[in-house]
Amino acid sequence: MHKKLIAIVPAAGVGARAQDDPSSAILPKQYRLLKGQPMLRWAVQALLADSRIDEVRVAVAPDDPWAAQALAGLPRTFWRPCGGPTRADTVAAALRDAGLDADDWVLVHDAARPGLPASALARLIDLCLEKSAGGLLAQPVADTVKRSAGDDTVACSVSRSQLWLAQTPQMFPAGALLQALEAAAGIAADITDEASAMELAGHAPHLVAGSARNFKVTWPEDFDLMDRWL
Numbered sequence: 001m002h003k004k005l006i007a008i009v010p011a012a013g014v015g016a017r018a019q020d021d022p023s024s025a026i027l028p029k030q031y032r033l034l035k036g037q038p039m040l041r042w043a044v045q046a047l048l049a050d051s052r053i054d055e056v057r058v059a060v061a062p063d064d065p066w067a068a069q070a071l072a073g074l075p076r077t078f079w080r081p082c083g084g085p086t087r088a089d090t091v092a093a094a095l096r097d098a099g100l101d102a103d104d105w106v107l108v109h110d111a112a113r114p115g116l117p118a119s120a121l122a123r124l125i126d127l128c129l130e131k132s133a134g135g136l137l138a139q140p141v142a143d144t145v146k147r148s149a150g151d152d153t154v155a156c157s158v159s160r161s162q163l164w165l166a167q168t169p170q171m172f173p174a175g176a177l178l179q180a181l182e183a184a185a186g187i188a189a190d191i192t193d194e195a196s197a198m199e200l201a202g203h204a205p206h207l208v209a210g211s212a213r214n215f216k217v218t219w220p221e222d223f224d225l226m227d228r229w230l
């Protein structure tokens with residue numbers, strides 16, 4: 001039987017770190033324009049480039065007035081006002097809303113990563129389908145890593161030999177992912193990506209080579225850099 005492959009794009013954040021002036025109310029970062037179109041639209045288009053993805057479900061804040069226009073005309077794309085207080089809450093709500101079978105595949109991708117190359121996306125899907133196991137895009141740490149003493153001094157250096165920086169998409173079976181997110185919420189674990197929830201549930205997600213272009217637009221200066229990449 002055909003297992004569906006659904007993409008979920010959590011897009012209910014406010015982008016506080018991306019604001020030049022955090023005290024002023026401005027457009028959430030996923031709706032700011034890059035090369036003339038909203039960042040969210042770029043992120044969804046990057047996913048639509050792979051025809052194996054059956055549909056893209058975008059989870060926005062309950063009172064979001066921007067999604068309809070930002071996503072207008074995109075094929076296989078739906079948006080739902082099911083965003084929650086944290087990214088993990090948003091993803092869990094979108095999963096429940098999607099009504100998937102437990103062994104359908106779900107691929108979660110940040111709205112804040114509009115530079116996802118088609119080749120990296122294909123690598124992740126290929127690996128997960130081939131191994132029938134979950135995984136995520138990630139990059140090996142390239143710099144020397146320091147742990148601070150809690151102030152502006154170094155406590156120690158940390159070996160980077162097995163350290164990776166997690167990106168998205170992250171791809172898992174829908175049932176196992178929802179179970180893992182709900183279990184993590186039950187113990188108030190600090191879950192910043194899907195893989196963290198799966199790890200907590202005892203799984204070992206596969207690391208798949210990501211891309212520098214797939215960086216997360218987080219700080220004010222990131223917009224200019226992403227604009228150049230796109």
Ligand SMILES: Nc1ccn([C@@H]2O[C@H](COP(=O)(O)OP(=O)(O)OP(=O)(O)O)[C@@H](O)[C@H]2O)c(=O)n1
Nearest residue numbers: 010011012013014015016017085086087111112
């Ligand atoms: N309650 C939340 C918080 C975040 N996100 C989404 O999760 C992705 C990655 O989060 P991040 O880059 O941290 O975005 P923000 O939370 O918006 O940024 P900040 O932490 O600077 O406010 C983004 O697509 C963001 O919209 C979400 O759907 N629901």
Ligand SMILES: C[C@](O)(CO)[C@H](O)COP(=O)(O)O
Nearest residue numbers: 087110166167168192193216
């Ligand atoms: C999911 C993620 O993009 C992987 O690097 C990241 O954890 C999101 O974290 P944030 O704290 O919401 O920026």
